[in-house]
Amino acid sequence: MGAAAVAVIRLRNPPVNALSLTALQALEDGLKRADADPSVKAVMICGENGKFSAGADIRGFSSPKRHGIALGPIISLIEKSEKPVVAAIEGIALGGGLEVALGCHYRIAHVKARMGLPEVTIGLLPGAQGTQRLPRLIGVPAALDIITTGRHIPATEALKLGLVDEVVEENTVEAAIRLANKVIGQPLGPRRLSLKPVPKLPNMEAFLREALVKVKKQAHGCLAPELCFQAVKAATEQTFADGVRKEQELFNILLTSGQAQALQYAFFAERAVQKWTTPSGASWKSASPQPIHKAAVIGLGTMGRGIVTSLVKANIPVVALEQNLEYLNMGRKAVMLLLEREAMKMEQGAQTLRFHNPARLQFTVDFDVLQDVDLVIEAVFENMALKKEIFQKISRICKPGAFLCTNTSALNIDEIASATRCPQQVIGTHFFSPAHVMRLLEIIYGLHTSATAIATAMQLAKALKKVGVVVGNCFGFVGNRMMFPYVQQAVFLLEEGSRPEAIDQVLEDFGFKIGPFRMSDLAGLDVGWRSRKGQGLTGASLPPGTPARQRHGHRYSPLPDLLCENGRFGQKTGKGWYQYEKAGGRTAKPDPWLHNFLAQYRDTHHIKTRFIDQEEILERCLFPLMNEGFDILAEGIASGPEHLDVIYINGYGWPKHRGGPMFHASTIGLPRVLAKLQKYSEAHPDVPGLRPSAFLKKLVAMGNPPLKDWMSYLSRQSNKL
Ligand SMILES: CCC/C=C/C(=O)SCCNC(=O)CCNC(=O)[C@H](O)C(C)(C)COP(=O)([O-])OP(=O)([O-])OC[C@H]1O[C@@H](n2cnc3c(N)ncnc32)[C@H](O)[C@@H]1OP(=O)([O-])[O-]
CATH class of the missing domain: 3.40.50.720 (NAD(P)-binding Rossmann-like Domain)
Structure with a gap:
């Protein structure tokens, strides 16, 4: 309890005051004590160590013991309090943390604080009434932006939006106590957000229609942004209580969608890779960085x-x-x-x-x-x-x-x-x-x-x-090494009967920002051509008599080389796997020249064209990429599957809501990945990238263990050697 009439409740759960069950219980107990104590006239909520709170404990969402104390009812308790409650926001107020602050009657923030509802980035929505309170406080357009993007808002912007009542440069907690003392006895009704109407827009329906189109376009198949949108839309159509029910319903859909699990895995994977180690025993724990002044x-x-x-x-x-x-x-x-x-x-x-x-x-x-x-x-x-x-x-x-x-x-x-x-x-x-x-x-x-x-x-x-x-050091390192078999399969599929636009579409529907052929046109086909010439795979140094579609006894497609020989380097020349409006153009259009060229190529090489369905396109491209990943892990080039996934999400446009290629392999189930690779490998015995990795086989033989245990099978294996 604080000085005089203001009770202080401090959220305490280092390092970021995440709202674990214990932290929630303490918050509820504190509120009830303050309510029952007649000497308390107002309450101030702040966080330990200069941070308000980073929200719900993310690990809790996948924990089987999740049920129990819920945040929403505690926030209702705050709002219903007959004594004014002031939030003192320092550092961060994110997710459930900001929702707690929205339940308070007043909010003061330090000028360096950041606020936001980043639930969408971990596949969820602000499920503690945040989707219903925020639009009531700052209006639908601003609330929709904050909730569907998850972006962090600096305090100065929060003040402009009306998200906070005051921004201070000095001690936030003291300022909040001063404010609490000042508002004792003032009516609380107008400060309770659940009682406020959502500010009207002259063209709400049209606004929402356009906003939905934008949200869907940016989502690339991720569910959370659209469900966030629906929850905010409910606030414009329903009472607070019904809106909260809708929010819960949508939250539960997301929680069990699989995407939330993938995005939360990605969140922790990104943090896990900071703790690097190498096979020789060097690690983040013992090594210190040197300062870079220039x-x-x-x-x-x-x-x-x-x-x-x-x-x-x-x-x-x-x-x-x-x-x-x-x-x-x-x-x-x-x-x-x-x-x-x-x-x-x-x-x-x-x-x-x-x-x-x-x-x-x-x-x-x-x-x-x-x-x-x-x-x-x-x-x-x-x-x-x-x-x-x-x-x-x-x-x-x-x-x-x-x-x-x-x-x-x-x-x-x-x-x-x-x-x-x-x-x-x-x-x-x-x-x-x-x-x-x-x-x-x-x-x-x-x-x-x-x-x-x-x-x-x-x-x-x-x-x-x-x-x-x-x-570790190997040809192509991790990212490009896994990319080679993916791109190779995409080109083989063209030989067998598909088209660039069909293959790109399947991979873009999967969630990639850009398919392999559009990507190749963007990056420039000449880059790979130069590298292949350097490796002696094409060009003048190729020994005479080399079969057109074979190198070193393995299947090879000369298609990308032929395109380059025709001056088709991609966007920069206005022609590649697609045609563009001009050299340097960006809008890819299917090219009848290429379709014709492919047909002639298949005739020349006596390739029987067949229809290739979406499932085969997806599996032929993705499974060899994952397969290479298992080899990389077995060779000790990366110290865990999280590394591969972080690389793919941040460098190769892999859809984050699918957690990365190795996480995706684990959700499909390793036995299925293995069986499909075996099937494709039998059909194409001259393609090494389709031959299942020994490590993948081992994991299947060990009963398809969860991803977090994969590496332990590897060390057991090498210990035995
Ligand atoms: C129920 C209804 C709806 C409510 C939903 C929610 O609130 S959903 C939640 C909405 N909230 C969010 O999505 C916020 C997510 N968090 C963030 O964006 C950032 O962590 C940060 C900006 C808070 C701090 O960045 P920074 O670069 O200064 O530091 P850092 O990132 O390295 O983190 C330090 C350590 O804290 C850990 N940890 C952090 N947050 C959580 C958490 N919520 N939980 C658990 N752990 C968390 C993190 O793993 C790391 O642990 P390690 O590796 O040391 O063992």
């Missing part, structure tokens, strides 16, 4: 420009280096354009981005400027000889402790490191395009990479607001 980026192509932008946004001073003045000037212009755009976006959120100061961003062609940087990211062309030349040079110029990172999507980190005198400082940092937007950073350690280098790269990822995933 960084450099070598190469200002598409990737380099994005990386420079990312570093500037993270407030890390950068040297941007190119091989000659012509490229430097081109790169400088492009970087400045990106930064101007980012600055504009940030201004909308009341932030500023400073980059015109040469101490923060310096462009140069002089390698000697790299002498005092703490970290270099090389982002030149994917060419081993060139990369080695650069690494040899920078290992001579940079100070001994500098970290030397290479942005590569497939090349061998050890070979690059071998060109230096300090292989322990060399590490792979695989950014995804556009590098200032995409969240994933694959961090690849080589044979000699030090634990400090890994910890520093992970820290850098965090500073860049990215999710870093530590993986």
Whole structure:
């Protein structure tokens, strides 16, 4: 209890004051005590350690002991209180935490606090009456935006919206107690949100119709946003009590939909990968990152420009280096354009981005400027000889402790490191395009990479607001290695009778933001072509007499090479797997030329065309991708299935509500995945990617254990060896 007439209830459950059953019980007990105590005239609710609350305990949603004390009735109890209740919001008030605050009669927030209803991001809706109270407080458009996107609102915006009554810069708890004292005795009726009508809009029906179209378009098959919408719509049509019943009904649908489980798995997976380990025993526990006061980026192509932008946004001073003045000037212009755009976006959120100061961003062609940087990211062309030349040079110029990172999507980190005198400082940092937007950073350690280098790269990822995933060194690392068999199958399906638009549609219906052919057109077909020429799979170095559709005894499709030979590089040339309105166009249209070309190709190679149904398209593309994942786990390239899933969700457009490829495999059931791979492998014995992984077979033989136990079967296996 606090001083004088104001009782203080403090939510206490470190680290984020999640509303566990114990925390809820304490809240209920506190309210009842305050109600019964005649000396208490008002109540103030705050959170321990400068955080109000991150909401319900997410682990509780999948716990069998979930039933018991519920949040909704406690919030009703708060609102019904005859004594004024004030919420003092510091740090965060999210989900159930914000719903508690909405039950209070007054809300004060610290200027640095953030609020939001992020339930939609974990596959749920604000199921403690939040969908009914928020529209009553701030109106339908703002409530719908907050509830269907889950975005965090800064305190200043919350004040403008009317979500909070006051924002303070000093002690929030003291301010809340002052306010509580002030409002003692004032009527509470107008402060009870459940009694307020939802503010009317002149065109509510039309507004809701348009809003639904937008919500569905952005959902890519995820259920939660649409059900959030329906709950808010109910608030506009029904009484508070009926709206709450509808909210409960929709909440229960989501809770048992499977998508909520996948999204909650993804939430914890993202946190689990922060705790990295390597097979040699290095780990996040013992390694400490080194501070990065200044960084450099070598190469200002598409990737380099994005990386420079990312570093500037993270407030890390950068040297941007190119091989000659012509490229430097081109790169400088492009970087400045990106930064101007980012600055504009940030201004909308009341932030500023400073980059015109040469101490923060310096462009140069002089390698000697790299002498005092703490970290270099090389982002030149994917060419081993060139990369080695650069690494040899920078290992001579940079100070001994500098970290030397290479942005590569497939090349061998050890070979690059071998060109230096300090292989322990060399590490792979695989950014995804556009590098200032995409969240994933694959961090690849080589044979000699030090634990400090890994910890520093992970820290850098965090500073860049990215999710870093530590993986081992192999061709294509994790993401691209799993992508190869997926893309390969998509092309084989074309040979067998399908079309790019049919295959893309199936994968986009599954939830991918973009199917494999649209993706290939976007990225440019020439990239893979160059790499295949380098590997001797096509082009002049191919030995005469090599069969058109076979390499090293395995099935090979020359289709992508043939498209490139026809000058079809994708969007950049206006033609690829699709046709575009012009070179650089973005709207993909099915191309009769390609259909005709495919028909001729099948005739030439005597391939009998057959109808391929959606199920086969999906399984032929996804199962080999998962299969590769099992091999990656068995080889120790990644330390758990969560790593693979985080990579796919954040770097490859895998639908988050399906939890990632390995989680998806576990929900389908490993015996089914194995049986299908066996079937397809028998039909296509010359495709190694369809041959079931030994680790997958082992897990099936062990009775299809849950995903969290997979790795223990691996260690048992290797212990025996
Ligand atoms: C019933 C009716 C409807 C109500 C629904 C809800 O409220 S749904 C809920 C709606 N709320 C949300 O969706 C909010 C989800 N949370 C967040 O967005 C962020 O965690 C953050 C912004 C609160 C803090 O970010 P940050 O970068 O400063 O820190 P960090 O992210 O690393 O977290 C630190 C530790 O706390 C853990 N943990 C966190 N929250 C929860 C939780 N609710 N539960 C359990 N655990 C949680 C997290 O796993 C981690 O544990 P670890 O790995 O150390 O063992």
